Amino acid sequence: MSDAEGTTHDTGAPTRDPEPTPETGATRERVGDGKFGDYGGQYVPEALMPAIRELEDAYERYVLGNEDGFRDEFRRRIREFGGRPTPLQRADELSQRYDTDVYLKREDLLHGGAHKLNNALGQVLLAKYMGKERIVAETGAGQHGTATAMAAAHLGMPCEIYMGERDIVRQRPNVFRMKINGAEINEVTTGRGTLKEAISETMRDWATTVENTHYVIGSIVGPHPFPTMVRDFQALISEEAREQVLDQVGRLPDAVLACAGGGSNTMGAFHHFVDDDGVGLYAVEAGGSSLAVDEEEGVAPNSASLSTGTEGVLHGARTKLLQDGDGQIVESHSVSSGLDYAGVGPELAHLVDEERVQPVNVDDDAALEGFHRLSQREGIIPALETAHAFGYLEEHADELGDLVVVNVSGRGDKDLEAALEETEQRDIDNAPPMDELTGGL
Amino acid sequence: MGRHPSQSHDSERDASQSHDSERDASGEEPSETRLLADGSGSDLRAAFDGEPAFVPYLAVGDPDYESSLAYVEALERGGADAIELGLPFSEPIAEGSTIQEAVVRSLDAGMTPERFFEFVADLDVDVPLVCMTYYNLLYQYGGDEAESGPRPFVERAAAVGLSGFVVPDLPAEEAGPLREACDEFGLDLVSIVAPTTEDERLEKLVDISSGYLYVQARLGVTGADVAPSDQTAESLERLGEYDIPKAVGFGISDGEQAAEIVSAGADGIIVGSALVEIVAEGYEHDRPTDDVAANLEALASELKAGARRGGEQAVPRPDGS
Numbered sequence: 131m132s133d134a135e136g137t138t139h140d141t142g143a144p145t146r147d148p149e150p151t152p153e154t155g156a157t158r159e160r161v162g163d164g165k166f167g168d169y170g171g172q173y174v175p176e177a178l179m180p181a182i183r184e185l186e187d188a189y190e191r192y193v194l195g196n197e198d199g200f201r202d203e204f205r206r207r208i209r210e211f212g213g214r215p216t217p218l219q220r221a222d223e224l225s226q227r228y229d230t231d232v233y234l235k236r237e238d239l240l241h242g243g244a245h246k247l248n249n250a251l252g253q254v255l256l257a258k259y260m261g262k263e264r265i266v267a268e269t270g271a272g273q274h275g276t277a278t279a280m281a282a283a284h285l286g287m288p289c290e291i292y293m294g295e296r297d298i299v300r301q302r303p304n305v306f307r308m309k310i311n312g313a314e315i316n317e318v319t320t321g322r323g324t325l326k327e328a329i330s331e332t333m334r335d336w337a338t339t340v341e342n343t344h345y346v347i348g349s350i351v352g353p354h355p356f357p358t359m360v361r362d363f364q365a366l367i368s369e370e371a372r373e374q375v376l377d378q379v380g381r382l383p384d385a386v387l388a389c390a391g392g393g394s395n396t397m398g399a400f401h402h403f404v405d406d407d408g409v410g411l412y413a414v415e416a417g418g419s420s421l422a423v424d425e426e427e428g429v430a431p432n433s434a435s436l437s438t439g440t441e442g443v444l445h446g447a448r449t450k451l452l453q454d455g456d457g458q459i460v461e462s463h464s465v466s467s468g469l470d471y472a473g474v475g476p477e478l479a480h481l482v483d484e485e486r487v488q489p490v491n492v493d494d495d496a497a498l499e500g501f502h503r504l505s506q507r508e509g510i511i512p513a514l515e516t517a518h519a520f521g522y523l524e525e526h527a528d529e530l531g532d533l534v535v536v537n538v539s540g541r542g543d544k545d546l547e548a549a550l551e552e553t554e555q556r557d558i559d560n561a562p563p564m565d566e567l568t569g570g571l
Numbered sequence: 572m573g574r575h576p577s578q579s580h581d582s583e584r585d586a587s588q589s590h591d592s593e594r595d596a597s598g599e600e601p602s603e604t605r606l607l608a609d610g611s612g613s614d615l616r617a618a619f620d621g622e623p624a625f626v627p628y629l630a631v632g633d634p635d636y637e638s639s640l641a642y643v644e645a646l647e648r649g650g651a652d653a654i655e656l657g658l659p660f661s662e663p664i665a666e667g668s669t670i671q672e673a674v675v676r677s678l679d680a681g682m683t684p685e686r687f688f689e690f691v692a693d694l695d696v697d698v699p700l701v702c703m704t705y706y707n708l709l710y711q712y713g714g715d716e717a718e719s720g721p722r723p724f725v726e727r728a729a730a731v732g733l734s735g736f737v738v739p740d741l742p743a744e745e746a747g748p749l750r751e752a753c754d755e756f757g758l759d760l761v762s763i764v765a766p767t768t769e770d771e772r773l774e775k776l777v778d779i780s781s782g783y784l785y786v787q788a789r790l791g792v793t794g795a796d797v798a799p800s801d802q803t804a805e806s807l808e809r810l811g812e813y814d815i816p817k818a819v820g821f822g823i824s825d826g827e828q829a830a831e832i833v834s835a836g837a838d839g840i841i842v843g844s845a846l847v848e849i850v851a852e853g854y855e856h857d858r859p860t861d862d863v864a865a866n867l868e869a870l871a872s873e874l875k876a877g878a879r880r881g882g883e884q885a886v887p888r889p890d891g892s
């Protein structure tokens with residue numbers, strides 16, 4: 131592939147000079163064959179291999195090579211349809227609270243209400259360039275499903291979304307949005323009915339329909355080239371943020387924080403900072419209710435695969451996983467559907483091993499507090515996924531330096547019902563009086 | 572390593588130890604028959620000598636350990652020439668709902684890789700046995716970081732008398748370390764050939780395979796509800812020139828289909844979901860183990876007879892086989 135030499139992929143015209151990166155060894159190497167150290171790869175059934183090869187080829191030609199003007203069209207559509215660039219906003223109240231400059235990268239303002247459209251629009255457009263006739267996708271929080279349904283409607287592609295039965299209940303507003311955009315929803319009832327099962331079921335669909343269908347995977351997970359390609363589409367976040375922070379503050383941040391499920395908003399927010407040694411990168415995972423794994427039950431009451439997982443193979447890639455000693459994947463758990471996954475992107479796993487990215491986590495309660503804090507103090511209702519990053523900021527602001535960028539991966543409209551219910555069940559100190567709120571539901 | 576008679580294979584794989592270069596591991600050379608470490612022929616391959624082979628599949632431990640032993644033994648009585656034993660994995664992405672449910676029943680009843688090996692050791696059958704599972708279970712076995720990779724699993728498999736592996740989520744590109752371990756311990760690695768497999772990949776697949784080739788009869792996942800497609804005959808034709816037995820699976824559920832597939836040129840048939848449905852039905856209706864075993868044996872006999880019939884109708888091949 132074209133850039134095994136430690137340069138970074140851009141999904142469009144470079145906005146900063148491709149300055150020669152210091153040769154710092156394996157850490158900075160972008161591996162062109164889909165391996166990040168030992169992670170990554172293509173562990174998929176043979177029936178899918180030709181489609182994956184076809185996708186690799188399309189990725190190189192259109193996304194990297196701008197063949198037929200793909201990148202130009204993607205840039206135009208993500209601007210006009212998506213509303214990019216998103217602002218980098220100083221959070222005045224939080225800055226005062228922590229005595230640190232806190233800036234928010236406002237992906238919640240992207241069309242659809244989350245960073246997910248960057249990738250969904252890119253992949254649906256790519257599918258069109260490839261001549262595919264049908265789109266399938268999995269979704270956890272429903273944000274990727276919604277973004278994919280929107281992109282498919284926008285570009286005139288039939289679209290089916292797989293979603294776990296549990297998530298269908300937890301994220302009802304997004305189910306409506308997908309249906310209103312014309313997508314068909316396929317309920318997945320196996321396992322705990324969350325993201326892991328939805329991905330497995332979408333792969334099964336794809337194994338059947340691979341000849342005319344493209345699978346729009348929703349994070350930097352799955353077989354090569356998905357992790358690299360999704361990262362490239364999401365890297366718009368850090369491409370803009372880096373330029374904005376230099377422009378608005380005149381220097382690079384000391385830390386960038388992003389929540390991490392599969393890790394697409396995370397790598398999107400980190401990518402253009404990876405070579406900036408002074409910028410700390412913090413992937414905030416869902417600590418759930420506990421970091422322990424219950425081997426007996428096959429359950430981990432968390433989704434902290436970067437912090438606590440071990441190496442294994444799931445959904446097409448070798449990466450860090452929540453698994454038992456035999457290699458059976460355990461059921462993860464988080465108050466936020468979008469982080470509720472037993473795996474994580476191979477690139478993040480690698481950057482954690484290389485100690486370039488710090489894996490950290492906060493529990494469900496801290497995330498709910500973060501949800502209420504950002505809503506009350508900044509007038510931004512964040513997604514429960516995003517709220518984890520603010521939970522971490524609250525606990526560790528004094529260790530993060532003087533200038534912190536937090537990626538606001540999405541807005542919380544989809545979570546109102548779940549957040550209020552969860553808040554009521556727990557004792558969340560900073561929540562508004564619940565009886566007033568839930569009485570009206 | 573180094574006991575494998577095919578020198579060129581070995582040197583290439585040795586050069587590809589690092590994961591980064593696995594993609595090129597299988598090389599360009601013409602296919603040839605792999606032999607076992609002791610120089611004898613593979614017993615899996617031998618299962619295809621003579622008449623068309625019947626290769627049934629069951630998920631081990633479904634719905635419980637003891638019944639499952641009886642069910643596998645019933646398949647041999649019904650005429651199985653080799654048996655694929657499914658070791659349940661929590662994310663069986665190549666499996667349709669019938670086998671997914673079998674996997675859940677088995678895991679709920681306590682199946683683990685260690686129990687699986689005990690099961691194989693406890694089985695009273697004479698035909699060769701193939702372990703069908705997903706890569707993570709092979710990869711994790713033996714646990715400690717010092718030896719992560721498939722070797723400890725393969726070593727144990729050889730010790731309990733398994734003959735080979737089918738690993739649906741392990742394409743040729745990633746199969747280097749498993750192939751190497753199989754060569755070391757004299758086991759076969761069976762590759763799946765899909766209807767979408769392009770000609771240029773065939774060579775690569777055949778090259779890393781031994782025992783037999785698993786020819787996928789249609790796209791999609793396992794299941795008896797969707798019959799084999801006419802892509803099967805096409806696949807068999809493309810594979811004709813390669814000197815390795817071709818067993819067709821995915822969607823075969825009765826003797827009629829078995830006969831058809833064999834007469835189209837298959838050397839054997841693989842049947843899973845149709846048999847697993849009998850186990851599921853017995854479980855749901857709480858039937859005695861012996862009754863379920865008898866039903867399994869009956870369908871096995873029908874499938875074996877169908878394969879035989881197909882063999883009699885088959886157009887003779889150019890090489891006279």
Ligand SMILES: Cc1ncc(COP(=O)(O)O)c(C=O)c1O
Nearest residue numbers: 273391392393394395468539540
């Ligand atoms: C708002 C939001 N943030 C984060 C995530 C987690 O995904 P990822 O880790 O790929 O960014 C999701 C997933 O649905 C989401 O909706």
